[in-house]
Amino acid sequence: MNRPLPLGWLLAAVILVVVPAALWLFGSAYAARLAQLVLITALLAAALNLLIGTAGLLSLDTVVYYGFGAYLTAILSTNYGTTLPTEILAAAAAGALLGGLIGWPLVRLASIFFAVATMGLATIFHTTVLNWVDLTRGPMGYRGIPAFKLGEFTIDGWAGNYYVIAVVVLGGVWIVHRLTHSYYGNAMRAAREDEDCARAMGLSPHALKLQAYAVHASLMSVAGALYAHANNFLSPDNFVLLESGLTLTAVVVGGLGSLPGAFIGALVVVLVPELLRPLGNLRAFGFGMILFLSILFLPRGLWSEVSSLAFVRRHLFREGWLKR
């Protein structure tokens, strides 16, 4: 009964075997770097999807928690020589705590007001990082962040980095998967659809939304921890509102509320701009055009919530998780 999904195995196999093999055979340092970025973006998109797709909270504060986790890790590893497990736990716990505190008043706001408030958070965060020079080194950026450390080992080389990132990202995505493909997910979707009616059914939408918000903050903070090491360098410019917009784009292009969509969306927003490099100055134009047209013609994204839920559940029913 407790077998993981075949779909999950497929995803794990692609990420842990197929992609590294392809990188090893044909890849370059550049390709490996892109692969890492796709994975980190997929975790961001999965976390944001939990919030926007499942809980229905349109949020633009990705960079707040992503940046928080990144700077936290940069500071910890540079000053205290922390190792990977400590950093991941610290980022997860501090992210959840920060998300819980900010989320408490925030998730009471309705739709558009919530969105505007999160935009404000993103701006506050960027300004803080830019100006709190003692802590963040300000506009100069945080240079020389050490590589991942596991116990006594320092992980260098693309393969080690890739595997660390892959395992952590898969873990994070598994958490989102469990939360969305369970009765807990049904409760969140009900709160999203009609808050008053959900309350009449005995659910507490505020608690559900707050939990979704804290989990999303925690996972994004973990993604930030990965990014800090993978990139060795952080700049306030990595954490501007536009970056939140890019994660939002990944979620919408992939399909709101759909977990496979998070991966597809991450692939699109990371790889398409790279593929468009030959366009030179027209690159941003081409990318914008693709996004614009894909939303016009595929408003439910490449893989919609409905079909993704139906797809995943065929396995859940077979395993007896859910009963018809």
Place this chain on the structure above:
Amino acid sequence: MSSLLEIDRLSRHFHGLRAVDEVSFGVNRGELVGLIGPNGAGKTTVFNCIAGTLAPTLGELRFDGARITGFAPERVAALGIARTFQNLRVFPDITVYDNVSVGAIGRAGVSFAGALLPFLERGRTRRIADSTSTALERFGLAAHAGTLAGNLSYGQKKLLEIARALALEPKLLLLDEPAAGLNGNETEALAVLVRDLRDAGLTILLVEHDMPMVMRVCDRIVVLDSGRLIADGAPAQVRADAAVRAAYLGDDS
């Protein structure tokens, strides 16, 4: 017979409008009580006060012997009061199965930890699955389990709302105009169903404009007019009441 629900001088005002004005009545265990009255009489407002959607301006509500005045809706639901809405409130973008499961989830509860580590909540999960399936089958919705609720016919949506409320396994069911918009056959089937629920021991408070149905299924009828209670008695008694005929039923019924 003991009262399951007691409404004691309940009032709800909207900016000076007395939508509900010192209304008192009780609903006994196992009883099917009709709440009728002309448009704007205050029936839905009474429901909203019981269910916690609106706070009463004055008065007291007791359920199962305990005071529930001004409780939040989720707390009232957890105590065992389920409702349907006059204007359909299904969750349109999730499936029929998921809609009904929400009621069962409200009863059994779900937790964050349980979602991550399912073995912690195997019993709960089974209970949710069982009451969901039972409710789906009882209302002939099992065949549509995978359909998005928004795609159901109007009549099916009305049934879905009742199924969802029943999945909460309530002690008291509040039905707000379940027959509105249904055709003759559907209304007939609904009347049978409501009566069956009552015969199975459920306590029901029914707001309905379809008089033949109300007269036929209810054990007792309470009549509101302009926020005030004007009659409370057996169907035959209420039908013969002069004040009720003048306010609502008209002289031809």
